[in-house]
Amino acid sequence: MKHGNTSESRRARAMLTATRAVVYAILIFLSALCLFSFYLLIVNASRSNADLQGGFRFLPQGNFLTNLRNSWNDASINIPRGMLNSFVVALCTSVLTTYFSALTAYGLHAYEFRLKRAAFTFIMAVMVIPKQVCAAGFVQLCYKFHLTNSYLPLILPGIAAPIVFFYMKQYMESTLPMEIIDAARVDGSGEFYTFNRIILPMLKPALAVQMIFSFVESWN
Structure with missing residues (x-):
């Protein structure tokens, strides 16, 4: 009887672990999906006008601080x-x-x-x-x-x-x-x-x- 209870508890723990893994995987995927737009925002903010016209790039470029300084000091936008x-x-x-x-x-x-x-x-x-x-x-x-x-x-x-x-x-x-x-x-x-x-x-x-x-x- 004790062996049967141990087997059931193990199955219950295994089922709970599997359920948690699925839930965490879904949450991680949704979080990454939400944060991806912010990542693209940073990537595009680090590109020059020529880079933007050249199409999509996944990695940031080296113009982020320059773009930030130019936009911050632009009197027409303030x-x-x-x-x-x-x-x-x-x-x-x-x-x-x-x-x-x-x-x-x-x-x-x-x-x-x-x-x-x-x-x-x-x-x-x-x-x-x-x-x-x-x-x-x-x-x-x-x-x-x-x-x-x-x-x-x-x-x-x-x-x-x-x-x-x-x-x-x-x-x-x-x-x-x-x-x-x-x-x-x-x-x-x-x-x-x-x-x-x-x-x-x-x-x-x-x-x-x-x-x-x-x-x-x-x-x-």
Whole structure:
């Protein structure tokens, strides 16, 4: 009986090892496939114009630092200023998106009112509206309120992010009991104080994830 159990355990370990090997092989292949585009980016960045016109090459060439210096110092592109602009816009957008989406989700999670379900449905319906539909009207609105030539038209729309709201709403429903909110109210805590000092620290994992995603989306 003991010999039979030993044989079964060996087969189980062998099966587990084989399964892990297959999974690791698939993950390594997918990782290499994702990183291959970055490798080609580096290869092409190290080639001269003549090399680029000569066709594909797998190995890097010797012009990477020269190309980087020329592009960095090109006054017609101004990469440093562009990166600074992107960083400022992405940082402000990610902070505003995460905070106001969490605040909106908290309002629908912590309060009971007549149009609560209708408000949730309306916010979800906004997700299916393409950005291109309202782009022309938004540009005209920016001209009307004299918001051109500034960061504001790129930052302010980030306040309304239905997908971030939906994620925060689902996270609150799974991890934020109403007893904590009720206890804070009984102790005399104001609503904004409760949200900023009690609720937000409890949402740190979700806030961090959504801030990273919002930053990357805005940067792109």
